[in-house]
Amino acid sequence: MGRIKEKGTSGNAKNYITRSQAVRKLQISLPDFRRLCIFKGIYPREPRSKKRASKSSTPSTTFYYSKDIQYLLHEPLLAKFRDQKALAKKIAKALGRNEVSDAARFEKNLTPKMRLDHIIKERYPTFVDALRDLDDALSMLFLFANLPSTENIPPKFIAKCQRLTLEFEHYLIRTNSLRKSFLSIKGIYYQATIQGQDILWLVPYRFVQRTAEVDFRIMGTFVEFYTTLLGFVNFRLYTSIGLVYPPRFDLKSDEQGAELAAFQLEGKSAAENGENDDNEEMADAETNEKAQAEADKLTALADEDIESSANTQQLLDSQLETEIDSADAEAAAGVSTLDKFSSIDPTADSLLQPSPLADAQVASKLFEPFTFFLSREAPRHPLEFLLKAFGCKRVGWDMSLGEPGAYCAEDDSRITHQIVDRPDLPLPSPPTTDAEVDADEEGVVARKSNERVPGRTYIQPQWVWDCINAGQLLRPDLYAPGATLPPHLSPWVKARKGEYDPTVPLAEQQTAAEAEDAEDEDLEDVGDEEAENEDDAIEAALEEEAGGDSEDGGMDVELAHSDDESDEDKGNAPADDAEWGGISDAEEELDDAARQAREHQAELEAEALGKPLVTKTPAKGEAKKLRDQKRSQAEKEAAEDVERRKMMMPRRKRKMYEKMVYSNARKDEEAEKLREKRRKIEKKAAKGQ
Known part of the structure; x- marks a missing residue:
């Protein structure tokens, strides 16, 4: 047993x-x-x-x-x-x-000090693993960096989160690793590419935050772990590009609102020699010289064939292996070993390696030739971070927002673009007196704060985000102050076939049934407008005739009529109301004659213009019934074929197919509602013009 x-x-x-x-x-x-x-x-x-x-x-x-x-x-x-x-x-x-x-x-x-370094090394054996898990860490730390200090959130906690996040932003600015950004209801989304890994995080807006009833002990535990993780990541990122970590922090400048400018980055050679200004530029130049040379050669490979590009890539790889370590080379180039593809067969075609350096080069030169000034109402920190991450070195703002770090004042003549978020600003008015002219020649008259500076481009903040997502400079006149902005779309969502796409014209994405309904509505509107115009013309003619009789010397006598009789019943009664016996035969004959005259006039105008005669279309419901009746036999046969195939399906697959059809129909209804809303807005705008 x-x-x-x-x-x-x-x-x-x-x-x-x-x-x-x-x-x-x-x-x-x-x-x-x-x-x-x-x-x-x-x-x-x-x-x-x-x-x-x-x-x-x-x-x-x-x-x-x-x-x-x-x-x-x-x-x-x-x-x-x-x-x-x-x-x-x-x-x-x-x-x-x-x-x-x-x-x-x-x-x-006697308070024990806990260190989480060994846990970071256990959970993330490689640096790529830490980068892949950095999304939630950045979102949590940026959230706590914008929270007010309370009894549950000490000020030291918030200061540590702010310092780590600003250090991470400095690395993105120095390496031009930022790729996309999006303004949403929750906050601002950012996406960066570091060593081939796409990192996406959310930064809340800097409003007055109201802490809800949440367990801050659990959130504080996550923040404690994430601060240790981001400290490790920042150290590795800074050392990979030849910078000293942690960077020098100026507490006085930070108290005055410097934010990013409170940190002073310096290279390793500068820290060893004690020369912080001149040697820092030399160290950065030596560090980025090889990466820049590789980027230039990779961009020049576009016009060459595959064989020459493969040989050049092998030559560059051999040079980098002999001069610097492989890990530092991958960090400087932004490509991980997992993203490198090697061919097993030496005689096969060579595989082109991914080149994020090309994207970094585009990002480093997008706003490089411009000088920006940020108005007081514009969000300063996000714009400063984005502009500097995409090549701009000269960003100024109002001194009331923080004097340290500002490149120039608003009256500086070097400013090429000014970002404002207010109604349209007028041009400066010309001088009205000779005294103002003399003062203007001497340069004494000050410019008003609500007037534009000639030669300067004024744009709204959305222009910066749309240019970054598009990868090129867009037309600034579409983003002028007071203008209706184009739709701000998420760069990570691509419109599928059948869904509503705000960037595509309405005529290209609407269905045939929607187009027919829109045409019927337009014809109805045109017919109603023509009928109203003709009725107004007839009323005016009748009034002129009545006025002419009085001018001939007759006496204006108001005819007796009932109090319930409206203006329409005097001479504009419709033909459909003939059954009602309150209108005389003379008025009915006058109405029929006017209608026949209108039809004859419409025929003459159509014949003179060479266009077909537009008759009054039936109602929308009747037009829909006519279209349903005119449905072709091929569509009916196709629907019947689908029903027959559904009968041959197993029950499980048939239920799945019906759910799929139902979900697609719901999506089509939502897209149709959005297109109908856009059609009404466009029609209203056309009437307003």
């Missing part, structure tokens, strides 16, 4: 462990267990059968892998958590004895 297997020794009962069992096994409190799981990246798991995984009669709600909890038993942070628990007992005992000084001394001297 075989050995009887005990319950709970195999299967789900052995593979999973409940949260309460894990806390008892680790001998720590529940908050410390949560912190430890966040640091180590261990999350709850969902077993297939909670009843089998649970060892009690009532199934538990939270399960973990038993191996994950076993792995936590060897974590060095457990000793730190136990030391904190012992310290808390000592402080509570001292406060119970009213020994406040001893409690403060215990908290100052």
Whole structure:
């Protein structure tokens, strides 16, 4: 007889462990267990059968892998958590004895310092792994960098997040790694490419933030881990381009609103020699000289054939391997080893390697020849970051926003573009007196703040984002102050076939049925307008006749009529109301004669212009019925064929097909609503013109 297997020794009962069992096994409190799981990246798991995984009669709600909890038993942070628990007992005992000084001394001297460096190295064995997991870290740190300090969020916490995020932005500016950006309701999205990895994060707007009822202890644990991660990443990024980390930070300039200008980047050679200005430029030039040479050669390969490009690429790779390490070469070029494709067969065609240096070269020269000035109402920090990341070296702003870091004032003649977010600014008015003319020649008269400077381009902030996403400079007149801006679309969403696309004209994306409905509405509008104009003309003619009789010497006598008779009943009663007996035969004959005269006049005008006669179209519902009746036999046969094929499908596939058709129909309805809305807006704008 075989050995009887005990319950709970195999299967789900052995593979999973409940949260309460894990806390008892680790001998720590529940908050410390949560912190430890966040640091180590261990999350709850969902077993297939909670009843089998649970060892009690009532199934538990939270399960973990038993191996994950076993792995936590060897974590060095457990000793730190136990030391904190012992310290808390000592402080509570001292406060119970009213020994406040001893409690403060215990908290100052005996508080254990936790370092997460070993956890970062465990979770991210390579630098590429850390870059791939940087999206959530940047979004969380940028969020806390914009939050106000409260009792749950200390000021040192916020200052650390601000320092790390600004250091990361400086690296993007120096290497021109930023690629796209988008303004959304939630905030500003940014995308950068670092060593072949696309990193996307969200930065909230700088409004007054109201902290909601959230658990800041858990968020603070994530921020503690992410600050350590971003510190490691910033150190590796700075050293890969030959810069000293951490950069020198000027606290006084930061207090005056310098932000990005509060950091002073310096090269390694400059730090060793003590010459911060001249040697820094030399170090940067030496560091980027090889990368720039490679970028120039890669851009010149576009006009050559594949064989010559392969030979040049091999030559460049050999030069880089002999001069610098392979890791530094990949970091300087922005290409990871995973993105390099090598051919197994030497006789096969060579594979072209990805060249992000070309994108970096375009980004470094997009705004390079311009000098920008940011008005007070424009968002200063996002615009400064974007302009500098895409090659602009000269950005000025109003001194009330922070004097340090500003390149020029508003009256500077070197400014080529000014970014404003206010209504249209008028041109300066010419002088009216001789005194103003003399003063203007001497240069004494000051320019008004609400007037334009001749020769300067005024644009709205959206122009910067649209130029970056398009990869080229767009027409500035479309983004002039007070102008209706073009639609600001997400650069990561591409319109599919059948969906609404704001960039495409309406005539190219609307369906045949929508086009026919639009034509019917236009014809109805034209017919109504012509009828109204003709009725107005007839009324004017009748009034002129009545006025002519009075001028001949007759007496103006108002005929007796009922109070309920309206103006339309006097001479403009429609022909459809003939059944009503309140109109005399003379008025009916006059109405018929006027209608026949209108039809005859329309025929003559159409014949003179050589156009077909436009008759009054039926109502929209009747036109739709006529189109439904005129549907071709081929469409009916196609629909019947689809029904026959559905009958031959299995039930599962038929249900799936019906769901797909239903979802597509819903998408088509949404797109049709958007096109109808755009059609009304365009029609209203055409009437307004």
